[in-house]
Amino acid sequence: MINRRHFLATTAAMAGALSLPSILRAQSGDPIKLGSILDVSGIFDAYGKPMDMAATLAVEELNAAGGLLGRQIEKVSYDTQSDMALYTQFAQQLVRSDKVHVVHGGILSASREAIRPTLRKANVPYFYNVLYEGGVCDRNIVCTGITPAQQIEVLIPAAIEKFGKKVYVLAADYNYGQITAKWMSHYVGENGGEVLATEFFPLDVSDFGATIAKIQEAKPDLVLSALVGGAHLSFYRQWAASGMKDRIPLASSTLGSGNEHLVLTPQEGNGIMVAYSWSPSIDIPANKAFLDKWKTRFGDVATINEFAVNNYQGIHLWAEAVKKANTVDHDPVIEALESGIGIDGPSGKIAIDPQTHHAVLDMQLMEIRDQSLSVIKSFSQRQPIDTQKFCDLKANPDDNKQYEIDI
Structure with a gap:
């Protein structure tokens, strides 16, 4: 309380x-x-x-x-x-x-x-x-x-190296999501990858069924998420329920920053890669x-x-x-x-x-594991x-x- x-x-x-x-x-x-x-x-x-x-x-x-x-x-x-x-x-x-x-x-x-x-x-x-x-x-x-250069520059090279170069981007439809999606595209390209598609979602959207079908058809190696807020948490639940989570991995610039990983089950959250300043x-x-x-x-x-x-x-x-x-x-x-x-x-x-x-x-590259943020690698004093x-x-x-x- x-x-x-x-x-x-x-x-x-x-x-x-x-x-x-x-x-x-x-x-x-x-x-x-x-x-x-x-x-x-x-x-x-x-x-x-x-x-x-x-x-x-x-x-x-x-x-x-x-x-x-x-x-x-x-x-x-x-x-x-x-x-x-x-x-x-x-x-x-x-x-x-x-x-x-x-x-x-x-x-x-x-x-x-x-x-x-x-x-x-x-x-x-x-x-x-x-x-x-x-x-x-x-x-x-x-x-x-x-900021994105502190976070995305750490997150995307590691995600591409681990998961692959074909990327599908999902982002919230306001200036944070729009600008972060541009940074994602920039660092994907800088690391030899390709953005297959980018989709934006208003903050009150909670039905991602059509989007999951599009991702399934596009067959990326990786989904990058800059989704924001409670309604957008539905994506992670629906993604896991669809069976896609075990086939296409996720990395996110937002999931876990507000402890969202604690309301996801381990089956829904495990393996998602994130990067923040604190753990x-x-x-x-x-x-x-x-x-x-x-x-x-x-x-x-x-x-x-x-x-x-x-x-x-x-x-x-x-x-x-x-x-x-x-x-x-x-x-x-x-x-x-x-x-x-x-x-x-x-x-x-x-x-x-x-x-x-x-x-x-400092930045911490992390993976969500059993509702915890597990540090993979630390990066000192990012400008x-x-x-x-x-x-x-x-x-x-x-x-x-x-x-x-x-x-």
Whole structure:
């Protein structure tokens, strides 16, 4: 059960400060406000709930260690119920009424773009902590999730080498799926393969019978999936039920990032190849400590997913920037982030690329096995080279767009 209460900071001044002017007592006692906007309910709650839990854990850890700048952190949370209109409404509320110092939030790219202009205009730093299609170039945003060049460049060569060169691509019909499908096609070609067909599906589609028949007729060596959300999980179930899973293998850029593999049976999920920055089996002290803290706070560590880890790390990256800047003011915090600041998180070392404000991080090539993410091979410190091709915030700090990268 998720605890959605805000962890309100104490506003009582220390006894030794009673002689100070009241305005100074207020400044030292006022909490630092961290805004959180997530789909804690609705069709994307499988991603949003663990992200909200991760934010709670990170804020509680920071407060237990004394907070930041001698002040406690208050988590101001809104549940968008997977409604894009509510993203816009709550972003405005966070900056106008709540007067937050930073915002962490958004899951779909559409949710990011719904709130990014508001936060930029209000000069409130924004952390987008999920995997996405890349290309956002905006000095006010920090993107801590993986991008296609970090993920697909690892996944596809391994899948083609193991399974074969004839590929059929399935993707969600919005900008993440459309752009990721282009990257899939690019890396298939770069590795000597051929894309036989690409199909796109709206997020509410759950009947894949006709598509499975098309794939059966095309006879690829491999199916690449960039399907997204609960409805699209039906594909994996229908694929296994049709008997095709044992004949044509799968690799995915999304399955398992939100713990979808836990709701599939081993018969439906076993053998699917994926690549993400985090796995519960990563054998490093920071990951072990994170798992222990999560278990103590929430119980079941199986609720943790890639998005939750990214959100947790994003908040700690912001905290490190605040410490370095010695203020929560916008410009010094952004400059601290651009210094190449990094942390040792559950996924390993993660740092911010000053040129793009995207993360440099480790990648894990994995296979789903008995509802677990089994690491096959690790790749150290992958750069966001896709976004680096077009975005240079050091040379163009006023840039403000999402580049659809020409592949």
